[in-house]
Amino acid sequence: MSDAPARPAQAVDRHMLEALVCPQTGATLSYDPARQELISRAAGLAYPIRNGIPIMLIDEARKLD
Template identity: 70%
Template sequence: MTQSPPPAFDRPMIEALVCPVTHTALSYDAARQELVSKAAGLAFPIRAGIPIMLVAEARQIKAD
């Protein structure tokens, strides 16, 4: 069984979102389907084309 590609999302809407913790811009990681807040060290998942902007659902990332 082949996996279907992730659903398309509304790019202008994604670009308008900010981190719910720091209120800074987010970057889009297409490979992981996440919106990344470098300032907060969090990656918010995009599921079925919908960004999940809950801190409890975010993955912690290491600062570079």
């Protein structure tokens, strides 16, 4: 295990996030900075953001409880 400090999450371009919609429903998304996810309440899915890049694939999304 490394003693190196944790890397901060990469900044996400807010203008880009405003342009994205859920690929399943076309609904707007909300940004969860703590989990680095884009949330689609309409679809019940959370799309991950990896290295500052939203992964907008339904197969990669986490189902919300």
